[in-house]
Amino acid sequence: MTQAKSKKRAISGWIVLNKPYDMTSTQAVGKVRWLLSAAKAGHAGTLDPLATGILPIALGEATKAVPQVQDGIKVYRFAIGWGRATSTDDAEGEVVATSDNRPDREAVEAVLPRFIGTILQRPPAFSAIKVDGERAYDLARAGEIVELAARPVDIDAISLIEHGADSSILEVTCGKGTYVRALARDIAAALGTFGHVTSLHRAGVGPFSDAEAITIEALEAAEAGPERDRLIAPVASGLLELPEIRLDAGQAGAVGHGNAILLTGAGAPVALEECWVSFKGKVLATGSVEFGQFKPRRVFNL
Known part of the structure; x- marks a missing residue:
């Protein structure tokens, strides 16, 4: 253990990680930092454990560019399960309401333009927003009723990718602060039914996308040293926008x-x-x- 500490390296750059399902962002950073023996690391934008996709991990001096990446445009691909509302607006929560109404493709496509532009969005009760100094999700887990104020968010584009009887897959390009879970909830409400996110993948953050993303497995498979270091993108790559x-x-x-x-x-x-x-x-x-x-x-x- 003491030996591992002495091997920490002052390396700088980005690991554009395709975060796996059921891993927290903090765990992902810790794993990458350990694999690269990096002295310093952080991430640009939290992903929920049940979400997959782009988690930009900054190493060394790249941590100074985290705000610029974090403020960048995001692209998400997500599935809405129709007919059920949950306490968390995703598959992790308890079902709190149901509906037999299942929208058809035409209805979904017709309602999406309402959600493009600057819209008012009420964040989910289970979110990291602070209420009187406490995280909303902590209050919600304690059984308190959390009513968060709606706030403006920017949606650049939203499209229907696939449609089925019980679920649809959509892709959204949006700005900082947008909650995809709230978007799914509100789209369902506009269609006269309930809905929640059943899967979520972040396909892009600022200048980073799926095209250059690497997996934990790829990092582990690369030999420690120069081979693994070649997977690190330069610090400047986070500032290209x-x-x-x-x-x-x-x-x-x-x-x-x-x-x-x-x-x-x-x-x-x-x-x-x-x-x-x-x-x-x-x-x-x-x-x-x-x-x-x-x-x-x-x-x-x-």
Whole structure:
């Protein structure tokens, strides 16, 4: 055990994990960190244990880019089981209401446009939102009635992938804070029935997608050392959806010490709410541009 601690490495980058079913996000991070002997690790956006799919795991300096990835657009593929409402709005909860009404394909497709754009969504009672300092799911598990206020969320697109008599599979592209369980519940209500999520897969988070995702099994199968390290994506891959500004050596030195710099040249931006700067392909810092001046928020030590 003492020996394992001494082997922790200061490695940086991303493991774009396809999280398996019935594993918590914290357990997934711990497993990846152990397999890579990483000194530091964290994740960009929790996935429920019963969900599968993209869990971006940040190693070392990549943890400084977690907020940018976490705020990115998400893509989910999920199944709605028709006719049953549950206490948790997914398959884990107890059935609390039933209906014999089963919508047909045309009805489902007709109602989906109502859920595109900025909509008001009431989060599930079993969620991590805090109520008077307590997590809503803790209050709900204790038997308290939890009524959370509706909040605006952004839905970019939603489509019906497959339809059956008792369930349908849909895909949604949405912004931060969207609860797929609440979406399934509300779609069912709009169709005059009940529904809950029976399966959930996150197919994309920010710049990461299923295309580059790897499994725990693939990490375990790779030989420890260079072979396993080749599965780590660079720190910059988490920032690819933001504007990049390439600096010269003098500018890079100033930013490395946390100083603001004036951007020069014909194409230099005057204002950017969020961006990142690089030198010779390495991430130097994330920050903003105001009046032609880059102001670093987080400086990376790569």
